[in-house]
Amino acid sequence: MKNREMQTVKTDVVVCGGGIAGCAAAIQAARSGVKTILLEKTVFPGGLATSGLVYIYLPICDGYGNQMVHGLGEELLHASIKYGPGDIPENWRSPEPKMMNQRFFTKFSPPAFVLSLDELLEEAGVDVWYDTLLCDAETDEDSRVRAVEVENKSGRIRIEAHCFVDATGDADLAVRCGAEIIESTNLLSIWAIEYDKNALEDWHKLAPELGRIVINQKDPQAEEHRGISGAGVSRFIRETRGFVRERYQTALKNGANRNDLFPVLLPSMADYRTTRFIKGKMTLDSSMSKMSFEDSIGMIGDWTKPAPTVELPYRILLPEKVRGLLAAGRCISVQGESVELTRVIPVAAMTGQVAGYAAALSLQKGCMPDELPVEELQNELKQQGFILHK
Numbered sequence: 404m405k406n407r408e409m410q411t412v413k414t415d416v417v418v419c420g421g422g423i424a425g426c427a428a429a430i431q432a433a434r435s436g437v438k439t440i441l442l443e444k445t446v447f448p449g450g451l452a453t454s455g456l457v458y459i460y461l462p463i464c465d466g467y468g469n470q471m472v473h474g475l476g477e478e479l480l481h482a483s484i485k486y487g488p489g490d491i492p493e494n495w496r497s498p499e500p501k502m503m504n505q506r507f508f509t510k511f512s513p514p515a516f517v518l519s520l521d522e523l524l525e526e527a528g529v530d531v532w533y534d535t536l537l538c539d540a541e542t543d544e545d546s547r548v549r550a551v552e553v554e555n556k557s558g559r560i561r562i563e564a565h566c567f568v569d570a571t572g573d574a575d576l577a578v579r580c581g582a583e584i585i586e587s588t589n590l591l592s593i594w595a596i597e598y599d600k601n602a603l604e605d606w607h608k609l610a611p612e613l614g615r616i617v618i619n620q621k622d623p624q625a626e627e628h629r630g631i632s633g634a635g636v637s638r639f640i641r642e643t644r645g646f647v648r649e650r651y652q653t654a655l656k657n658g659a660n661r662n663d664l665f666p667v668l669l670p671s672m673a674d675y676r677t678t679r680f681i682k683g684k685m686t687l688d689s690s691m692s693k694m695s696f697e698d699s700i701g702m703i704g705d706w707t708k709p710a711p712t713v714e715l716p717y718r719i720l721l722p723e724k725v726r727g728l729l730a731a732g733r734c735i736s737v738q739g740e741s742v743e744l745t746r747v748i749p750v751a752a753m754t755g756q757v758a759g760y761a762a763a764l765s766l767q768k769g770c771m772p773d774e775l776p777v778e779e780l781q782n783e784l785k786q787q788g789f790i791l792h793k
C-alpha cells in the first residue's frame with residue numbers, strides 16, 4: 404500500500420465552519436489584513452440561517468428602541484435582505500434611530516442571504532473552501548493548536564496557521580484539540596419552506612403563498628438526540644424529516660391538492676439549536692446577567708422581550724486550556740438560561756466578528772489570543788460602534 408504524503412498549506416488564520424459566526428470571523432480577520440481561510444463542509448455560507456432555513460434575523464435591539472448589536476451584526480442584517488424580501492422598520496434605517504415599539508429585526512430569504520454572504524466574503528478577500536470537512540487537529544506540548552486536517556475533493560490537506568476559530572456550532576474543532584466541553588440537550592426541530600396556495604396572511608411568510616413549516620418536539624430520547632454522534636445526527640434528520648412527511652400525508656388524506664400545498668425547500672443541515680459548548684476561561688450563566696466585565700466585548704438584548712441588556716466577556720470565547728483557539732457563535736462558553744440569549748443569529752455575528760478581530764490582532768502582536776491586551780481589542784470594537792458597558 405502506498406501512503407501519499409499530505410499537502411501542507413500555510414496561512415494566518417483558519418476559521419472552521421462558515422455559519423453566521425464563521426462568516427463574520429473570516430470577514431473581520433480578512434478586513435484586518437491577515438490571510439484567512441474559511442472551511443465549510445456544505446456549499447453554502449450561513450449555516451443554520453441559510454442551510455438550516457432559519458430565516459428570521461432576530462432583534463439587534465434591547466426592545467426599548469436602543470440598538471445593542473453593531474458592526475457586522477448590523478451589516479449582516481442588512482445583507483440578509485439585499486437580494487430578497489424582508490423589511491427593517493423604517494426608523495432603523497436612519498443613522499440615528501428613534502425610540503419605537505417595533506424591534507430591529509427582519510425575515511429574509513435564505514438563498515438571497517447566501518448570495519450576499521458570498522459577495523461579502525469575496526470582497527473581504529477570504530479564501531473560502533467549500534465542500535471541505537474539518538477532520539482533525541494537531542496540538543503541541545503546550546496545548547497550542549498548530550494545524551488542522553481537512554478532506555475535500557483534493558484529498559486530505561493539512562493547514563498550519565497562527566490561530567484558529569471554532570465556528571462549527573458544535574465545538575467540533577475544540578473537541579478535536581482535546582478541549583473540555585459542556586454538553587447540552589436539544590429539541591427535535593425542523594424548519595422548511597412550503598408553497599401553500601390557500602395560506603393565510605402571516606408576517607413570517609416570504610411571499611403571500613410561500614411560508615415556513617416549523618416543527619419542534621420534545622425529545623423522548625434526549626440522550627441520543629444531542630447531536631454529538633454520527634448515528635445521532637442521521638437519526639435526527641430522518642425523524643424530523645419524517646414529521647414533515649406526516650404533515651403532507653395528513654393534509655392529502657384530508658383532501659388537500661398536492662398542486663396547491665407542497666414543500667419547496669428542506670434544510671440541508673440538521674436544525675440543532677444547542678449541542679455542545681467549549682468550557683471557556685469563564686462560563687456565562689444567568690446569575691451573571693447584571694454583572695459588568697472588564698473584558699466586555701459588547702452587550703446583547705433579549706430577543707424574547709424588552710429586557711435589561713447583558714454584557715459578554717471576552718473569556719467566554721477562549722477555551723480554558725487549549726491555546727491559539729477562539730470559539731464563536733453558538734458554541735461559546737455559556738450555560739443555563741443565558742444560552743437562549745446568545746444562541747441566535749445577531750449574537751453569532753457579534754462573537755464571530757470579535758473572534759476575527761482577536762485572531763488578527765494576536766497575529767499582529769505576535770501573541771496568543773489569551774495574551775491579547777484586551778483594551779486594544781476593545782478599542783477596535785468601539786470604533787465599530789460596539790457599546791461595551793451598561
Ligand SMILES: Cc1cc2nc3c(=O)[nH]c(=O)nc-3n(C[C@H](O)[C@H](O)[C@H](O)COP(=O)(O)OP(=O)(O)OC[C@H]3O[C@@H](n4cnc5c(N)ncnc54)[C@H](O)[C@@H]3O)c2cc1C
Pocket residue numbers: 419420421422423424425442443444445448449450451452454455457458459460461535536537538570571572573575592593594672674675676731732733734746747748749751
Ligand atoms: C430550529 C431552530 C430555530 C432557530 N430560530 C432562530 C431564529 O428565528 N432567529 C435567530 O436569530 N436564530 C435562530 N436560531 C439560532 C440560529 O440559527 C443559530 O444559533 C445561529 O445561526 C448559529 O450560527 P453559528 O454560525 O454559530 O452556527 P451554525 O449556523 O451551526 O454554523 C456552523 C457551520 O459550521 C459548519 N461545520 C460544522 N462542522 C464542520 C466541520 N467539521 N467541517 C466544516 N464545516 C463544519 C456547518 O456546516 C455550518 O455551516 C434557530 C436555530 C434552530 C436550530
